[in-house]
Amino acid sequence: MITHTAPHASISTPQVTSHRGRFWIAGDVVESDFGPAQRGPLYVEWEVKDPATTRPALVLIHGGGGQGTDWLSTVDGRPGWAHHFVESGYPVYVVDRAGHGRSPYHPAVVGPMGPAFVYPAAQGLFVPQEKADVQTGWAWGREPGDPQFDQLVAGFGPLPDDLGYSQELDADRIAQLLDQIGPAILVTHSAGGPVGWVVADRRPELVRAIVSVEPMGPAFVEFPGIGKLDWGLTAAPVTYDPPLNSPEEVEKAAPESRRMPGVAGKDILILTGGASAFADFADEVVDFLNHGGAQATHAHLPDHGIFGNGHAVMQEQNSDQTIRPVLEWLEGR
Structure with missing residues (x-):
């Protein structure tokens, strides 16, 4: 008899009784050289322990190149x-x-792909060698062939070449998801952070709050090979009041004049790890959002007694701890 053992069979995974399912937000039907095709469908899977719960729904939005x-x-x-x-x-x-x-x-309907997500990019973003001494949350190897690092990189693919178009596409589909499920709290990571701001702009009445883990920033930054946040914290256009009608107007405007109706009055949590370069500009992101009218705060994990985390705080060995400040913040809403 041959026994097949899963790679992580030794891990004790708790049994969960829940209701779950999956569906699609269908993409636009467009003409292609091959006939009518869908452009940019959005895959959704859901799970809930008690369908009668009164707790708000959470929509989890991954980062750039991930899933x-x-x-x-x-x-x-x-x-x-x-x-x-x-x-x-x-x-x-x-x-x-x-x-x-x-x-x-498919490039024929979504548009050209950006560069492949290669190991050096993953090393620089998630496990930089210069942070090895302090990034104790990543307890594994940092080179191609190291099992946990391979697991991290295996799920990453290219982004669309046009960052603004990618954010517009994501925001449109997630807005349609909110139209179906009702008001929800967005939980975003990294390059998914700008998607959260655009969704709030498109459906302000359906975004109850936002948790943004290590969001892309600071305002107006350009990421080589990826694109620039032309509109402040997004590459896609968002609404300002009084109106700012171009990236140039937004960048030249005084900070206090960049009011963003989409986030105005909303509770927003920015979460960062102690060994991540994203923590260096998180306060700038908070300031930009608060000038926009949000009620944004910064939770830096070391301030909560949680140390050694890089950019992928939900993947590292203390992920059961890194989620605690988020759960506490949600409980307090």
Whole structure:
């Protein structure tokens, strides 16, 4: 008799009784050289312990090049943040952004792909060698062939070449998701952060609050090979009041004049790790949002007694701890 053993069979994964399912936000039907095709469908999977819960839904939006699986489990096979949110009673919707993961990409209908996501890019973003001494949350190897690092990189693919178009596409599909499920709290990561700001601009009445983990920034930054946040914290246009009608007007405007109706009055949490370069500009992101009218705060994990985390705080060995400030913040809403 041959026994097949899963790579993580030795990991003790708790049994969960829940209701779950999956569906698609269909893409636009467009003409292609091959006939009518869908452009940019959005894959969604959902889970809830108690369908009668009164807790708000959470929509989990992954980062650039990643996919919804980033929230489902860790690189060493433990349950991910999505599991902990479900266990805490929240209805959870995990999406694959358009052109990522299980949301199909074809250049003929979505547009040109950006560069491949290569190991050096993953090393610089998630496990920089200069942070090795302080990034104790990443307890594994940092080179191609190291099992946990390979698990991290395996799920990453290219972004659409046009960053602004990619954010517009994501925001449109997630706005349609909110139209179906009703008001929700967005939980974003990294390059998914700007998508959250654009969704709030498109559906302000349906975004109850935002948790943004290590969001892309600061305002107006350009990421080589990816694109620039032309409109402040986004590459896609968002609404300002009084109106600012071009990226140039936004960048030249006084900070206090950049009011953003989409986030005005909304509770927003920015979460950063102690060994991440994204923490260096997080306060600038908070200031930009608060000038826009938001009620944004910064939770830096070391201030909560949680040390050694890089950019992928939901993947590292202490992920059961890194989620705690988020759960506490949600409880306080």
